[in-house]
Amino acid sequence: MREVVVVEAVRTPFGKRNGGLSSTHPADLSAVVLNALIERTGIDPAVIDDVIWGCVSQVGDQSSNIGRYSVLAAGWPESIPGTTVNRACGSSQQALEFAVQGVMSGQQDVVVAGGVEVMSRVPLGAAKGDGVPYGPNVLARYDDYSFNQGISAELIAQKWGLSRRVLDEFASASHELAAAAQDRGAFDGQIVAVVTEDGNLTADEGVRRGTTPDKLAALKPAFQDGGVIHAGNSSQISDGAAAVLVTTPEKAREIGLTPLVRYQAGVVTGSDPVLMLTGPIPATEKVLRRAGLALSDVGVFEVNEAFAPVPLAWLAETGADPRLLNPLGGAIALGHPLGGSGAGLLTRMIHHMRDKGIRYGLQTMCEGGGTANATIVELVTR
Template sequence: MRDAVIVGAVRTPLGRRNGVLSTIHPADLSAQVLTGLAARTGIDPAEIDDVVWGCVSQAGEQTSDIARTAALAAGWPDTVTGVTVDRQCGSSQQAVHFAAAGLIAGQYDVVVAGGVESMSRVPMGSSSGGADPFGDSFLARYGVAPSQGVGAEMVVDRWSLTRTQCDDFALESHAKAAAAQDSGLFEEQILPVVLADGTKVDQDEGIRRGGTRESLAALKPAFAENGVITAGNSSQISDGSAAMLMTTSENAARLGLTPIARVHTAVLAGADPVIMLTAPIPATTKALTRSGLSLSDIGAFEVNEAFASVPLAWLADIGADPALLNPHGGAIALGHPLGGSGARLMTTLIHHMRATGTRYGMQTMCEGGGQANATILELI
């Protein structure tokens, strides 16, 4: 039987909005990741059948199928195709799912899955151009145009979360990310980005040190007058990219590549699109059921920190060990470059699994429209 294995996983450092990576065109940022992935794995790009690339704001510099543009900008042969995927924040996790399905079905032998978002250069919401993306029928059914920030406050209310809980979660995310950065745990997964002036950027820019409950408590609520969600306990607007080289076990042996992890289970779940952010909970349950694994089999979880309320609600319902959740911090500390985040989380998870000998790891993330992907990886 054909399987889908990951033989290489790299990411850029994540840059703050208008920060160190904001001078790079997103196609060129993607190209650097693709070039670095090929160099690290030793793959001949001519062997690659397709580049499946997540990107959410497909406007301006991120239009015209940035996946194909990135492959050509990387100097890869004209024969390497590319397709751009939008499942909102889960776009590059969905790219992995599509790539895995193509490998198992025999449509691919070697494929790259990943994504990019330059939120400095293509601001969130640019793809709508100010137009209404919902239409009369949707609004007649749900009565409101969904907002992620409002959804995050709805999660707070439904799960009775407090400002202190959300702020403490944010402080812990920064502390874990800082510890990982200081101990060199990100070095193997990060591909340094070279700027136009030759500067090499090799560290995540968003990690903040020395934060306190008092400093976070001083921030005003971002989405409701007496709300809980602030800039401090939400994900950072960021620039970044990540990519994985995927193939089958058989082709890995033929090409002399060493598999790191196998895509064990890949599922989707949908939930209320107005609250929007709760689907990781049913996605997790569905993944466990379909995999035949129990919660105790999973040694590490990556749940995207779109807002602190999302993983806190997930923890409350799923009952996972908090110590296994986002062991090196998450999007609150590192950043959330929308179309690249799924692949960034998976890259971080894969390297953590390999470093710790963790057999099974799970990733899930909330997505626009009230959706979620969930993926279980098995260490090889």
């Protein structure tokens, strides 16, 4: 098996619902990050063997293989293929894993992985339409459970004894960390400005400065009466895209590129589809075992903040240092553009690792239906 490295990682700003990116077609938004990879690396796009693109709601503006049409929107040669994958919120993290597998096996040499979601144009749940996506056998197996992620978040909060105050404190901290990261320019090197009808969007739109637990206490529960989950301690509905360039160290040298990180290990797991969002817990254990690392070896953890109980339950079960968790804020503050989130988290983590000289980073995503991806990368020192 060949060694695999990431040589570039970029993302758009994450726009808020009906915000600065809402007028941009998903294929055109994807083209922004695809072309940013070319501009930053200086490579000829013709060397790229494939583009593997994550997208969750593959209907409307995101239908008809958005991965392929993103390549064409970027103006790349028609000879470059593209495909679209859906592993729910982990779609673009899974795109990375597929890209790594292609390069590691020797079937491909240079692959782009990433994803997009413009939730302002294709709302969450749009792909369902009038259908029943789970089927009668699944519904019968789980006693006609609704498979509602918000209810799953409520169940997790109950199981781990997470109070509304604790969840709101975590959510407030996410905004505080994200605002501090923006102020010190931590995102500047990874974000690609997007030219829109209203001007250039250069920064994540979702950060709400001055958010406090007391302010969040005024919000009504979103999923059940007397519940603890509300809009303020849940991930934001967002628009965005992200992309990474994957190859081997040898190919990187051949085309004049310097690796950022080395791929160490990746896994995907299944877990209880009713709790649904607890998959990062077994996925973390599994990926550490596969990488031959201890939790204490890892210097940064990116655990997607789908809902505040997800990273908090993960912390409780793993015993990780909370100071290393989502140090630049997470999806509660920065947004969660579904199909683009996995590559967006990876981009954020890679740049943070380089900025701080962190050797190992671990990223994990909870996903609808009770699956989870986890990936470990290692900083390449020059």
